[in-house]
Amino acid sequence: MKDIAFLPVEIRRPAPGSVALVTGGNSGIGLETAKQLLDLGVEVWIGARDLDKGRRAAVELGSAARVVQLDVTDPPSVAAAVQQVGELDILVNNAGVNPGNDAIDGTTLEQLRMAYETNVFGLISVTQGFLPALHRSPHPRIVNVSSGTGSLTWNSSPNPQFDWERVQGGGVAYRSSKTAVNAVTLLTAQALDEKFKVNALAPGLRRTNLIAGMSAGGDPAEAATGVVRLALLADDGPTGALWSWDGTRAPW
Numbered sequence: 001m002k003d004i005a006f007l008p009v010e011i012r013r014p015a016p017g018s019v020a021l022v023t024g025g026n027s028g029i030g031l032e033t034a035k036q037l038l039d040l041g042v043e044v045w046i047g048a049r050d051l052d053k054g055r056r057a058a059v060e061l062g063s064a065a066r067v068v069q070l071d072v073t074d075p076p077s078v079a080a081a082v083q084q085v086g087e088l089d090i091l092v093n094n095a096g097v098n099p100g101n102d103a104i105d106g107t108t109l110e111q112l113r114m115a116y117e118t119n120v121f122g123l124i125s126v127t128q129g130f131l132p133a134l135h136r137s138p139h140p141r142i143v144n145v146s147s148g149t150g151s152l153t154w155n156s157s158p159n160p161q162f163d164w165e166r167v168q169g170g171g172v173a174y175r176s177s178k179t180a181v182n183a184v185t186l187l188t189a190q191a192l193d194e195k196f197k198v199n200a201l202a203p204g205l206r207r208t209n210l211i212a213g214m215s216a217g218g219d220p221a222e223a224a225t226g227v228v229r230l231a232l233l234a235d236d237g238p239t240g241a242l243w244s245w246d247g248t249r250a251p252w
Helices: 028-039 051-061 075-085 109-136 172-191 220-231
Strands: 019-023 043-048 066-069 090-093 141-145 197-202 241-244
Touching: 019 028, 019 075, 019 109, 028 043, 028 051, 028 090, 028 220, 043 051, 051 066, 066 075, 075 109, 090 109, 090 220, 109 141, 109 172, 141 172, 141 220, 172 197, 172 241, 197 220, 220 241
Parallel strands: 019 043, 019 090, 043 066, 090 141, 141 197, 197 241
Antiparallel strands: none
């Protein structure tokens, strides 16, 4: 895990036997997150919609990685994953889709439904399914991989996270779904008891399947470092916040 300053609080070493689930864990930020957690001794379940892809990722990561078929948009798949995984300490809601970068006049309802089914409803479904197991954990952590492009503050004024002039008004399906993820993060943190730490991460533009075809994008491992640090927050760490990948607190 890269040694970067992240958050004005301590992180803790994972307790022996700690278990994590990373949705969309077979590629991109999810795969790098799984790798870093495994390196720290955490037992990691890779949640993959395509089981074959999940198995290939597990082979890449080594024998310690486990795989569970998990389509976050399919309630029976979520329920089956809950039963298969069992106990859980860390939930990383990483699975996401970007159906297009059009503005409102070029976005279809199908694109909006696609974005919200995975990025919002799927995230909520998985979180609800695993809450009983997380309640049994002494140090439950939930990390929602969001986006700086979902920040209403950054969307309404120039910001350092993305080319504001170029993207202004675009990507209404994806970006508004991530705004919803930010709201869900805050409300989830408010609803759960104090032992929970629930935060969202803005990973920055990364080379992932989400932006296939784009020439720009940084190393997914760098963003994964931020995810892992939020997953290992100390018991006095923050909750209900959006954090940039570099460790600074981001505005809603």
